[in-house]
Amino acid sequence: MLASMEYLLKADVLTLHPDLPRAEAVLVSGERIRAVGSVEDLRGIAPQAEVLDFGDRILTPGLTDAHIHLVNYGFRLSQVNLEGCSSVAEVQQRLREYALQHPEGWIVGGGYTITELGLSDYPARGLLDEVIPDRPVLLYSRDLHSAWANSLALKTAGLTDSTPDPEGGELVRVNGLLTGYLLESASERVQASIPAPTWEETLKAARLAVKTMRDFGYTAVHTMAYEPADHLRALMHLEQQGELPLRVWACIPHTELEHAIGLGLYGGHGDRVKLGGVKFFLDGALGSQTAWMLAPGYQNPQATPMILDQPELIRERAEKALQHGFIPTVHAIGDQANRVLLDLYEELKPLADQKGLHLRLEHAQHLSPQDIVRFGELQVTASMQPVHLIGDARLVRELVPHLEDGTYAVRSLKQAGALLAFGSDGPVASPDPRLSFEAATKRLGLDGAPFSPQECLTAEETLWAHTRGPALAVGWEDYGIIREGARADFTLWDTLGGKREALTFPR
Amino acid sequence: MLASMEYLLKADVLTLHPDLPRAEAVLVSGERIRAVGSVEDLRGIAPQAEVLDFGDRILTPGLTDAHIHLVNYGFRLSQVNLEGCSSVAEVQQRLREYALQHPEGWIVGGGYTITELGLSDYPARGLLDEVIPDRPVLLYSRDLHSAWANSLALKTAGLTDSTPDPEGGELVRVNGLLTGYLLESASERVQASIPAPTWEETLKAARLAVKTMRDFGYTAVHTMAYEPADHLRALMHLEQQGELPLRVWACIPHTELEHAIGLGLYGGHGDRVKLGGVKFFLDGALGSQTAWMLAPGYQNPQATPMILDQPELIRERAEKALQHGFIPTVHAIGDQANRVLLDLYEELKPLADQKGLHLRLEHAQHLSPQDIVRFGELQVTASMQPVHLIGDARLVRELVPHLEDGTYAVRSLKQAGALLAFGSDGPVASPDPRLSFEAATKRLGLDGAPFSPQECLTAEETLWAHTRGPALAVGWEDYGIIREGARADFTLWDTLGGKREALTFPR
Known part of the structure; x- marks a missing residue:
């Protein structure tokens, strides 16, 4: 016989449901x-339900990370982590x-900051060769704009003293x-010499990512x-093995949209893994x-704004995506990029409405x-980090100081109805x-100075944007909220x- | 508050579980x-469960149709049905x-048999024009080898008295x-003139098919x-609308396999609609x-065996399919086709085992x-109708009388362990x-004569092949059986x- 599938959870319940924002208890049956x-x-309704008493801890809808790779x-987690290293000796010890x-x-791996290693010049390969002479090593700086290789890595990549500098690098x-x-x-070129991960390695990275996210309290x-596509495949495989909590x-990348349509997929298909964007x-x-x-004047003379996918291409494919139930999910950082995208979404809005889908901007x-204000008028999703x-606080002040008020403008967006x-x-x-909660509620840069503090959210508002907001953005009406009939996924x-854990049913 | 999700079903329960083949009752909680x-x-376990008393009716795992388009x-159901018409007047009346x-x-539409219409020659368009002069009409004979068009259909297709006969037709x-x-x-050519169905028409056909199957008692x-791919898409859309009971x-067609792999799909992905083959x-x-x-001697001098997908192509793609979790599902009718396929499956068996997948022959x-005996040795699925x-009984006796014993040899296959x-x-x-039950248990041709009657199955064996067999074939361990933890889908x-209805939970 299966165990009872009914639980009565006692806690300080934050429902995010406007009709009953706080409650004493939640009755869970199966996964609802x-x-x-x-x-x-609730005891009267289900006297036999098993009671889980969480005292004065706070029970909320399960957390969502609405933009992650x-x-x-998972691969990053499985690499060597050099964040916070304050000397070469520490780098060597971690290696x-x-x-x-x-x-x-x-x-x-990587994560070190050159200026924190106490060196007078760029780090040299000899320092790595001392500890790892017989395996290739490649370590990225924290900002990912430079890397540190040992001799074997250079050799493996075929780089010699006479190799000319590549375009855009040194x-x-x-x-x-x-x-x-x-x-x-x-x-x-060194990166390209690293063998592609095997299927087993990809599965391992997927498992590690899932476990870490779960441990962080995400559901x-x-x-x-x-x-490559193996990333998605690994998640689907874990799901079928019952290993995806x-x-x-x-x-999917827009370059795969035609194939998805040719296969007969309708956006949102799946169970625990849904193909929606x-x-x-x-x-x-x-x-x-x-x-x-x-x-004008923002771009580095050597840099140009990268218009990666042309707006006309986005318009065409986004329309096709919507017709087949997929949500266009577009990376837009600059104010001009966001404006162009909003213009384009204005055109697509009637079709999105007809399909019941929310258009979405990544980063905004x-x-x-x-x-x-247009975010509210168009009812689009501002998917922000x-x-x-x-x-970025320091960078904004250096590069685009006039944009401080419009940068990560979460409160204004919320008030506008985004x-x-x-x-x-x-x-x-x-x-x-x-x-994420600290950044959203305090808005302090690395130097400790507040950044457009009028845009601070409360912890409850931040919670909404990590729970109900993402759920509504992808049309999961029964998610990210504690109410009758919703999924029993909690944090x-x-x-x-602060400290937290994920709690999902059936357990 | 949601209603209780526990039900106590009282019936004559055929579990298909060898440990407890018959029982008085089943306790359902949620969808399990x-x-x-x-x-x-069961009352002791769940005194509050709602009782559904079905008296002496028989409760079994839900029926599966393991090979349908x-x-x-659904489209066929929405067309005009002329089965059983015994006169031109009846055809006209139904039109x-x-x-x-x-x-x-x-x-x-179609379904008529020429010889049953009481005509001395092929039916003529004038008979259709009398009742439908202003809309094109195309009606297929029951065997699909001929069709009857009205004048407007011929005109729409651009066929005139001077149009030459096409190859393979008259x-x-x-x-x-x-x-x-x-x-x-x-x-x-007439068929090609019919406009492709719209998305709405496809959805309508999908809904009609689903409703009809449900009414037949299938789960x-x-x-x-x-x-086209819209067929699959319509089912996915219905699922998301909550309209897929x-x-x-x-x-997927094998021509789409590369695209499915490029997208990152793992075979079996989905919730109610799973992409598995x-x-x-x-x-x-x-x-x-x-x-x-x-x-030798079977083929009509004008016909040749159609080897549609070459065995070497099937081997290559089936291997790739298995590697990505998909089950090769191959149509094989003739004894030579089945032998070639079994040879090929012998090679693929280790990979299929490693992936936990059953290779499968459609029709066999x-x-x-x-x-x-090789069906048992290779543990393959014989997906039969x-x-x-x-x-076919008459056709077998006319065309391949030596094959009667090996035709639809379901009992022999079962005994061999297929x-x-x-x-x-x-x-x-x-x-x-x-x-299906009548055919499997009685094996009578249209003339009422038994066909290789030693291959008859019992009703219980037929039930297994319509429930647990299909579930195991696609790796649904918790389906097609009544036991703790299995899905609560019943017939x-x-x-x-005989008479039956589908019964699934949550209701």
Whole structure:
């Protein structure tokens, strides 16, 4: 006989349901919420339900990360992590430990900041060769704009002292000899020498990502387009093995849309893994000065705004995507990119409405004041990552100071009626919810100075953007809310924005 | 508050579980079976469960049709049905009624048998023009080898008295004038003039098919590859609208396999609609003398065995399919086709085992005695349609009398250890379960004479091949059986093989 499938959860319940925002208890039956209310009422309904008493801990709908590269994040987790290293000796120590635990093949990782290693020049390969002479090593700096290779990695990639610098990059040399340090595109050839991960390695990365997200308290993620397709496949495989305690809304790259249509897929298909979005990239990023901005003078003379997918292509394919039930999910960082995309969404809005789908902008990072209201008028999803604000605060002040008020303008967007969906952009940033809540509620840069503090949200508002917001954005009406009939996926908190765990049913 | 999700079903329960083949009651919680046993025991477990008392009716696992073209069947259901017409007047009367109910566009349908219409020659277009002068009409004979068009249909297709006969067909003429009767391939040009169905029409056909299957008592189907992809898409759309009270295991055409892999799909993905198979066609059919047979002299001098997908292509793609979790699902009618396929499956068996997938032959219609044992050795699925036996009995005796014993040899296959999965091949045959049970248990041809009667199954064995067999064939361990933890999808019978209804939970 199966165990009873009814549970009565006692906690400080934050429902996110306007009719009954707080409650004492939730009755769960199978994988659904059967009732919400007082302990006494729910006991009367189901006297035999097993009681789970969480005392004064806070029970909320399950957390969603609305923008992550899930399996890439898993690979990152399985690489050597050099964040916070304050000396070469520390780098070497972490490499030694990692090599012992991972005894074969390439050693890849990073996260160090050059200026924090106490060196007078770029780090050199000899420092890596000292500890790892017999396996290739490639380590990226925290900002991903440079990398540090050992001698074997250079050799494996076929790089020699006489190799010319590639376009857009530099093989750092001293007296004409390679140092092993690689700026910008110079790391690409080494990267290309790393063998592609096997199916087993991809599965392992997927498992690690899922476990880590679960441990962070997440019950769902929106994962962006993958490269290669094995990333998505691994998640589907885990689902079928019963190893996916996370609901996944996934995007396909727009280059695959025709194939998805040819196969007969309707957007949103799936059980725990649902194929719902079609991913596009309109522009580049702030730091590399490749975002598409309105104001002149922003672009580095050597950089140009990267218009990756042409607006006309996006319009055409987004229309096709909508017709087949898929949600256009478009990366837009610069204020000009966001405006162009809003113009385009204005055209697509009637079709999106007819299909019951919310158009969606990823990042919506820098906005002109007059465009903010359009998010509400068009009922689009602003899929944003408050955690990026921490590192970007300084960059905004350096590069586009006039945009501070329109950068990560979450409160203004909320007031305008945009649908807020918060994520981490992992592995680009950590998906630790504590960081996202801190960034959204305090808006402090790395220097501790507040950044457009009038845009701060409350913890409850942040919670909404990590739960109900993402659910509505992808049409999951029965998700991200605690009410009768909704999915019994919860997060249980010691304090809101603080320590937490995921709690899903059936257990 | 949601209603209780626990039900206690009282009935004559046939579990298909060897440990407890019969029981008094089943306790259902949510969409799963919580316990099976005596009414008293189950009441003790769940005193509050709502009791559904079905008296002495028989409760079994839900019926599956393991081979259907589901949306094609829906289209067929929406066409004019001329089965059983015994005069031209009756044809005309049915056309008149259909035209009133369906007031626009083409009228397409069929099912009549020429020799039963009381005519001395092929039917002529004038008989159709009398009742439908202003809309094109195309009616197929029951065997699909000929068709009857009205004048407007001929005109719309651009066929005139001077149009030459196409290859493999004849535009029947009298004194050089078109009669409107079309033999074999001659109907293709008229068929091609019918506008492709719209998305709304496809949805309507899908809804009609689903409703009809449900009314027949089915809870699941295995639907074969579709043309066009909108068929599959319509089912996915219905699922998301909550309009799919049927579990669907679907095949994609092998020509789409690369796209499915490129998208990152893993075979079996989905919730109620699961994409699990890759469909191939090895040979043709018995009636058209295009099956691939061992014995010489079977083929019509004008016909050749149609080897549609070359064995080498099937081997390559089936291997790729297995690697990505898809089940190769191959049409094989002739004894030679089945042998070639078994040879090929012998090679693929280790990979299939590693992936936990059952290779599968669709139809397995004519088998050499020495090949029957191989079905057991290779643990392959024999996906068969007993209902075809009724019409094929005469053909077998005419064309391949030496094969009677190896034709629809279901008992021998079962004894050899093959996994039997029964379907209807709808719309080629009716999915009415009564017909399938009768064919499998009595094996009577249209003339009432028994056909290899030693191959008869009992009703219980037939039930297994319509429930547990199909479930195991596609890896649904928790389906097609009544035991703790299994899905609560049932069929409720007045008598086994007789009147029945589907019963699924949550209701």
